[in-house]
Amino acid sequence: MKMTLRFAALAAVLVSCATSSAQDEKWTSIFNGKDLDGWTPKIRGFAFGEDPKQTFVVADGVIRVDYKNYEDWGDAFGHLFFKTKYSNCKIRLEYRFVGDQVKGGPGWATQNSGIMLHCQDPKTMGKSQEFPASLEFQLLGAGNGVKTTGNLCTPSTYITIGDKVTKTHCIYSQEPTKPLAEWVKAEAEVHGGKLVKHLINGKVVFEYTDTKLDEGDPHAKPLIEAQGNNNLTEGYISLQSESHPVEFRNIEVLELKAE
Numbered sequence: 001m002k003m004t005l006r007f008a009a010l011a012a013v014l015v016s017c018a019t020s021s022a023q024d025e026k027w028t029s030i031f032n033g034k035d036l037d038g039w040t041p042k043i044r045g046f047a048f049g050e051d052p053k054q055t056f057v058v059a060d061g062v063i064r065v066d067y068k069n070y071e072d073w074g075d076a077f078g079h080l081f082f083k084t085k086y087s088n089c090k091i092r093l094e095y096r097f098v099g100d101q102v103k104g105g106p107g108w109a110t111q112n113s114g115i116m117l118h119c120q121d122p123k124t125m126g127k128s129q130e131f132p133a134s135l136e137f138q139l140l141g142a143g144n145g146v147k148t149t150g151n152l153c154t155p156s157t158y159i160t161i162g163d164k165v166t167k168t169h170c171i172y173s174q175e176p177t178k179p180l181a182e183w184v185k186a187e188a189e190v191h192g193g194k195l196v197k198h199l200i201n202g203k204v205v206f207e208y209t210d211t212k213l214d215e216g217d218p219h220a221k222p223l224i225e226a227q228g229n230n231n232l233t234e235g236y237i238s239l240q241s242e243s244h245p246v247e248f249r250n251i252e253v254l255e256l257k258a259e
Contacts (some may be wrong), residue, residue, distance in 0.1 A: 027092075030082055030237075031251040033061040042122045043078040043241075044130050055241050056080045062247040063239065065113065073104035077130040078241035081122045087234035088256040091115065092187035097141035097180055098245050105243025111141030111180065113246040114153070117188055117196065118211060118235035120223055131155035133213060133220050134235065137188050137198050138170065139246075142177045150175045150186070150198045150205035156220040157232055159196075160210040167214065173198065175205040183249075191259060193233035 030038060035058050041051040053069040055078050063080065070076070097111040119134040133156035140149045152159070153170040160166070178184045187199040198206040211232040213220040224230045239248055 025254055027252040027254045029250075029252050030084075031063060031248070033249075034058060036063070036080070038083045039063075039080050040083070040122070041078060041080050042125055042132075042238075044076055044128060045074075047127065048122050048125070051078070056239075062249040063251075064248075065239075065241040065244075065246045067102035067243070067245060070102050073102045073106075073243045075130070076241075076243075079116060079119070079122070079132060079238040080241070081119065081236050081238040084253075085121075085234055085236055086190070086253065086255070087192050088190065088258050090187060090189045090254040090256065091117075091237055091252070092185065092254075093251040094183045094185050094249050095139050096178075096183045096247050097143070098247060101244040107145070109242040109244060110145075111143040111177075111244050111246075112138070112242050113244070114138045114240040114242075115186065115188060116236075116238040116240060117190055118157075118193075118232050119238050120156075120219075120235060122236065122238070124223070126219070129219060132236075132238065133157055133217070133223055133232075134238070135159070135196060135211060135232070136240070137186065139184070139186060140177050141244075142179050144177060146172060147177055148172045148175055149177045149184070150200040152198070152206055152208065154214075156214050156217040156223075158212050158214050159208040161208050165210075171206075173200075173205040175200045175203070189256075191256065193231050194259070 042048045057066050115137040116134040119132040136153040138151035138153050150173040158167040185201050189197040193211045195209050213230040
């Protein structure tokens with residue numbers, strides 16, 4: 001009986017600690033639901049801050065990747081950057097794919113978007129550069145042929161999984177994609193260059209370590225020269241536009257203590 005009571009007391013303490021820890025987490029909303037304050041677009045072919053076709057718009061409390069002003073895709077890969085650089089943090093949001101892909105969009109980009117982590121400073125991107133050097137937390141919908149979401153793609157970067165360094169550009173999780181128009185919760189947990197986790201609907205679906213800039217990549221080379229090494233330990237967050245309409249809402253960041 002005494003042992004049972006002790007276990008019950010211990011369980012109560014653990015629950016209390018977990019609840020307290022959750023309550024102590026100070027998540028910060030980085031999207032106000034009204035406008036793009038704090039966010040700046042970089043569209044391929046245009047200077048940082050220029051978005052003449054209004055690819056990124058705010059309506060009904062969401063950031064929408066919108067193509068109503070596009071006659072054709074035209075390889076207009078884009079990213080919407082938040083103003084703050086992070087190293088150790090969690091970012092969470094909800095996403096859903098809607099509508100039809102813009103005319104001329106590549107097949108692989110159907111219901112395809114992403115949260116870009118540890119992005120290079122967008123001011124250092126070339127005018128015709130398609131993707132920032134970054135780690136892409138890839139978000140796919142059920143209409144994409146890959147059929148998994150929470151994947152990883154590595155533009156100008158590479159990572160380690162287990163004890164194996166891999167430069168494979170896209171590596172897939174086992175988490176099934178969700179139907180068109182269904183809201184999905186995505187969260188990334190980032191510990192500098194040591195560890196990154198991808199979560200979908202609260203479940204860890206992918207993790208990797210030792211994030212690096214790729215010495216052989218033309219976009220990464222000047223970044224490596226500027227900082228004196230190829231360690232990828234911090235950067236900006238951006239949201240992707242890749243030719244299929246997608247919406248984002250409830251975007252929050254929790255800064256973590258450096259280890």
